[in-house]
Amino acid sequence: MSRSVLLVEDDRALRNSLREALSVEGYDLKTAASLxxxxxxxxxxxxxxxxxxxxxxxxxxxxxxxxxxAELRQSxxxxxxxxxxxEAEGQKIQLLDQGADDYLVKPFGIGELLxxxxxxxxxxxxxxxxxxxxxxxxxxxxxxxxxxxxLSKVEVHLTxxxxxxxxxxxRQAGQVVTHRQLLADVWGAEHVDQTHYLRLxxxxxxxxxxxxxxxxxxxxxxxxxxxxxxxxxxxD
Ligand code: CA
Numbered sequence: 001m002s003r004s005v006l007l008v009e010d011d012r013a014l015r016n017s018l019r020e021a022l023s024v025e026g027y028d029l030k031t032a033a034s035l036x037x038x039x040x041x042x043x044x045x046x047x048x049x050x051x052x053x054x055x056x057x058x059x060x061x062x063x064x065x066x067x068x069x070a071e072l073r074q075s076x077x078x079x080x081x082x083x084x085x086x087e088a089e090g091q092k093i094q095l096l097d098q099g100a101d102d103y104l105v106k107p108f109g110i111g112e113l114l115x116x117x118x119x120x121x122x123x124x125x126x127x128x129x130x131x132x133x134x135x136x137x138x139x140x141x142x143x144x145x146x147x148x149x150x151l152s153k154v155e156v157h158l159t160x161x162x163x164x165x166x167x168x169x170x171r172q173a174g175q176v177v178t179h180r181q182l183l184a185d186v187w188g189a190e191h192v193d194q195t196h197y198l199r200l201x202x203x204x205x206x207x208x209x210x211x212x213x214x215x216x217x218x219x220x221x222x223x224x225x226x227x228x229x230x231x232x233x234x235x236d
Contacts, residue, residue, distance in 0.1 A: 003052040003121060004028040008038040008068065009083070010060050014106075018055070021110045027117075034062045039071075051078055053121055055113070056100075058084040066098065073099040079120040083108065089224030096178050096225070103176075103225075119174035119231055135170040135232045140209055140218050142170050149209070156208050161186065165201050169219070174231030176222045202227060 005027045009015050015031050022029045030051070032038035042051065054072060058065040065082065072078050079101040084091075092103045101120040104113060135142040139152040144167055149156045158166060164186045169177060180192045187197055202221075206213035220228045 002026050002028045004030065004050065005053045005055060005117070006030045006032060006038065006041060006051045007055045008032045008035070008060065008065065009055070009057040010034060011057070018110070018113075021114070025114060033060075035060050035065070035068055036062055038068055052124075053117060054078055054080045055117070056080055056082050058082060058086060066095070069095065069098055069100055077124060079124050081113070081116055081120060083113070092225050093178050093180070096176065097180070101175065115231075123172075123175065135173055135229070137173075137218050137230045137233050142166060144170060151209060158205070158208065162201055162205050162208070165198075166205060169227060169229035173229045176226050176228045178226040180226075182226060198227075 003026075005022060007015060007018055007022075007029060009018070009031070010033045012033070015033070019029055019031065030041055032041055038054075045051065054068075056065045056068060065084075069080055069082070072080055080099070081102045081104065082095050082100045083104045083106055085106040087105050095103055101123070102116045104116065133144045135144075141150040141153075142148070143150075147163065149158055149163070149166065165182065168182060168185050179195050179198055182198055183192045183194060187194065191197065202219060203213070206216050206219050209218060210216045218230050220230060222228055
């Protein structure tokens, strides 16, 4: 089934190159060069048609992409991937907190955009199904149902806090989870500023689960934003 994607981007050259890449991948791509154009396309979808994912630029000729993100979050669950030349980490965090699924800084590789689109689409499927209970990536396996973490089939003992952090990342594997989200969910809302807890516990998790904790393969850092557990190998 072909997935329909709305690309909101005023840079014609980027629109054209993404159009080509996405159609090769089998996506049904619609494009809009402004917020007004995007809103009109979303409003005037043919009966029974939906947009499965929105790729959204921030700087648009008639305003900021954030306003469309807010409208999409109010009206439903369409995943949104923000693409922007702006690298300020504060803004990344804000957009993720506002409900963007992911954030790519321009220039980005098409392969990376495609991979993150697959994750976002898969995740929306998961959101209406039971939560992810099983994760595996290379030698690492996490079974949330059995509360078991294994490395090369050997059980690894985690402390309750380490396990809670791991489980939180597993539930959103492949996606970045911000420092604030992790702190709020694992330690509680009153601890959202204690980023040193995270540094400490991520260090412990990496020491137990990574071959080389200086070059992690599973527990990835998104500098200044949060952490991302590498996408699960499991096909489902
Ligand atoms: Ca732009």
